[in-house]
Amino acid sequence: MKVRSRFHQHHHLEAATNNQSIAMRSCQIVMGPAGTGKNLDWLQDLLLEYSDDDYFIFDCPGQIELYSHLPVMKHLCTALQEWGFSICGIDSLFISDPAKFISGILCSLSAMVQLELPHVNVLTKCDLVDEHELEKYLDPSSGYLLETLSNATTDKWQPLSRAVCNINDYSMVAFVPMNIQDEESIEMVLHHIDHAINFGEDIEPKVSQIHPSIVAETMGAM
Template sequence: MKVRSPFHQHHHLEAATNNQSIAMRSCQIVMGPAGTGKSTYCKNMHEFCAASGRLTYVVNLDPAADHFEYPVAFGVYLIQNLDWLQDLLLEYSDDDYFIFDCPGQIELYSHLPVMKHLCTALQEWGFSICGIDSLFISDPAKFISGILCSLSAMVQLELPHVNVLTKCDLVDEHELEKYLDPSSGYLLETLSSATTDKWQPLSRAVCNINDYSMVAFVPMNIQDEESIEMVLHHIDHAINYGEDIEPKVSQIHPSIVAETMGAMQ
């Protein structure tokens, strides 16, 4: 079921919040510039969660998207539809997991109130939210730009945040290491070689942001299941996922059961 209408920034939160409440659930808000692999991330994360026994639903928030590589649970394109969204979410089980695939316009996360309103509504409905900011690196300038965009989104949305370096299967491993633990000296040297002296003070000031370690990145290679598992581990840790979920016997691996029974004998 999908609602096809323009994504609008105006929102009356009180209209979406009623006396109903939703038990504590978890969701990912997947954001980032266009072309950074958000939909591919959602597809692979959905498949990985399904394979590990975590029932996951992907919600599309991009009105421009007309082709999907993952099953779409539903879509929301009007902020005024949040009351409808709340009623729809009440139909799902308490331990269902949601991934929101968001549009690629970074202004929605950096300074416009649209995504902030959505996240506030989800939190009021009992959702534990983790913001996922996807970034594809090809040179130091884009990396610095990604740091600034991620930092803006973190400040604006006020959510637990995991910043993911996507498409790592397309990047040389040696080059990747330079960005996982970058030094301001390396970034500044590379930027200086591509800019004139006029921009050196600005480049130096921007690179100094990296020294505060306010933004860190987790690499994700969609060809490597361990890489996807590591990203999910960071997300679960950020929102304390699973602490209030009752363990099910059917989900316990037989080897663990056998080992436990052997220790009790």
């Protein structure tokens, strides 16, 4: 797991120990996400070194069970909230067919329910997908998904496919496309994250950025 501020500073959680100390303490500590949960005091001290305006990105492991039903990541998120951090979960996926897309929707929905956080679902690697094909998944219809699944499965699974596709009709999960080659695409993802955590709303506006007539009117009212 990696902690990164908005601009340039970053820390690796494994920096807390070197190879020798890991070998010596292998029976005393647990590494990985579970190890982070058992060393929250160290993580808190690290994060509190920065100012209130810093913006952190946690590059988390990809095992879906850590987010869908195991308590490891939920405990970490709860600790961050108790320390005064605004948290936003980001689930990065890729698509190649309706079956994987439906699977991604279910995984994202499960993580959203388990973590109880503002959530942004990002479709990554969009530079590798045909634009016309991508549009089918950004605003998909259940009819299209069901028809495609029906062509790939037997009649036995039709009721299940129909029930699963209906989840998409409730719009509980939405996706933001990200093309690493397109700066505007990356800015859009960042905008969604900022909006989800209300980043910057507590920053006082600079008087120099306010129109003089508004300043004069405000001073007169006082």
